Amino acid sequence: MEMKAAVLYEANKPLAIETVELDDPKDGEVLVRIAAAGVCYSDYHVMKGEWSMPKPVVLGHEGAGIVEKVGAGVTRLSPGDHVILNFRANCGHCDHCIVGRPVLCDGIEAGRVFMFDGTVRLHRNGQDIHHMTRTACFAEYAVVPESGAVPIRSDMPLDKACLIGCSVMTGLGAVTNTARIEAGSDVAVIGCGGVGLNTIQGALLAGADRIIAVDLLDNKLEYAKEFGATDLINAGNGDAVARVRELTKGGVDYAFEVIGNPKTIIQAYEMCRIGGTTVIVGMAPENDIIEINALSLPRTERAIVGSWYGSARPWVDLPKLTDLYMRGRLKIDPMISRTWRLDEINEAYQTLAAGDVARSVILFD
Numbered sequence: 001m002e003m004k005a006a007v008l009y010e011a012n013k014p015l016a017i018e019t020v021e022l023d024d025p026k027d028g029e030v031l032v033r034i035a036a037a038g039v040c041y042s043d044y045h046v047m048k049g050e051w052s053m054p055k056p057v058v059l060g061h062e063g064a065g066i067v068e069k070v071g072a073g074v075t076r077l078s079p080g081d082h083v084i085l086n087f088r089a090n091c092g093h094c095d096h097c098i099v100g101r102p103v104l105c106d107g108i109e110a111g112r113v114f115m116f117d118g119t120v121r122l123h124r125n126g127q128d129i130h131h132m133t134r135t136a137c138f139a140e141y142a143v144v145p146e147s148g149a150v151p152i153r154s155d156m157p158l159d160k161a162c163l164i165g166c167s168v169m170t171g172l173g174a175v176t177n178t179a180r181i182e183a184g185s186d187v188a189v190i191g192c193g194g195v196g197l198n199t200i201q202g203a204l205l206a207g208a209d210r211i212i213a214v215d216l217l218d219n220k221l222e223y224a225k226e227f228g229a230t231d232l233i234n235a236g237n238g239d240a241v242a243r244v245r246e247l248t249k250g251g252v253d254y255a256f257e258v259i260g261n262p263k264t265i266i267q268a269y270e271m272c273r274i275g276g277t278t279v280i281v282g283m284a285p286e287n288d289i290i291e292i293n294a295l296s297l298p299r300t301e302r303a304i305v306g307s308w309y310g311s312a313r314p315w316v317d318l319p320k321l322t323d324l325y326m327r328g329r330l331k332i333d334p335m336i337s338r339t340w341r342l343d344e345i346n347e348a349y350q351t352l353a354a355g356d357v358a359r360s361v362i363l364f365d
C-alpha cells in the first residue's frame, strides 16, 4: 500500500514528508493504522546525528492506533484491536524474556530497525527504508512485530494512549519498576520534560514524601508542580545540589536524572544521601562518559542504576497504565501542550528543541 510518512535521509536535514510503500505484514507481524504519535526527544537524537541509525529511516516510537490486518501466525491480536506501540518488541523466549525483563531481550539478531527476519516493509522507488525501533510511527500506518503492539481497552482515547507508549512508561516505570521506591521516600527529579513529569507523577503515586523538581526553565517547573512536585529548583539560580541537600538535610533517597547529560548525572549522584540510589533515565548522546569519584561508591554505598523504558513489562504495564488513566488517577492531558499534523513535524521538533512544550502529539485522524 502507499501512505504518507516522514523520512530521515540524513542527519541535520529536515524530515521529508512523502509517499512511501508499505508491504503487508508477514508472519508474526501486524499492520497498525496510526492514530497519534508523540514527539519525543529520542527521535531528535537520531535527527541530530547523536545516535547512529541506518538511513533512510522512518522515526517515531511513541504511537497508538488500531490493528488493520494481521499476518500468519498472529494469535494475540485481531483487526480492530486498539493498541499502544511497544518500542522494545521482544522474542518471548530468551533468558531476559523468561525472567520477566523483556526490555533487555537479546533473542533477535536483526537490528532494531528491521523486522525480526532482518528485512524491512518500507520502501520508496526501489530503495529500502528502515523502521526506527520497529515502530516507525511517523507515518499513517506501521507494520510491527506482534509483541510490538499491545492491546488496550477501546474506550481509551488514542491521542492520550500514545504517550503511555514512551514518556509515561519510561518516567513512571523508573520509579515503580526500576527503583521501587518506598512510601515516604524523598525524591529529586532533574529534568521536567515529558518523561521527567511522569517520574514526578510516579513518585507521587508511590507515596514519596518530598518530590523536588529541578530544571532550568520556569515553565517546566510549573508543569512539575502540577504533576506533584513539592519543591521547585531552577538550577540556573544557584547550586541545585546544595539546595537539595539543604532541603532534605543531607540528600534524597532517590535521585532521577531524566535529561541524559553527564553533568546532571553527576549532580543527581551528589544529591543522593548516603545509601541512596541514583537512577539514570535520560538518554545521553552515545559517546558521552561520566566521571565519578571511585572511592565514594563503596564508602557511601550509593547505587547508580540505569532504567531502560521504565524496566517495562509492556504487555502488563501498558494496559495497567491505561486503566489508571481511565480511573482518573494518571495525568496525561496536561502534558499535551499542543498537537500537530504529520506535515508539520519539522516545526514540532523545533518547538521541542526550544523547550516550549511538555509534550506534543501528531494526530493522523
Ligand SMILES: [Zn+2]
Pocket (backbone or CB within 6 Å): 040, 041, 042, 061, 062, 166, 167
Ligand atoms: Zn521516547
Ligand SMILES: [Zn+2]
Pocket (backbone or CB within 6 Å): 090, 091, 092, 093, 094, 095, 096, 097, 102, 105, 106, 107, 108
Ligand atoms: Zn527475548
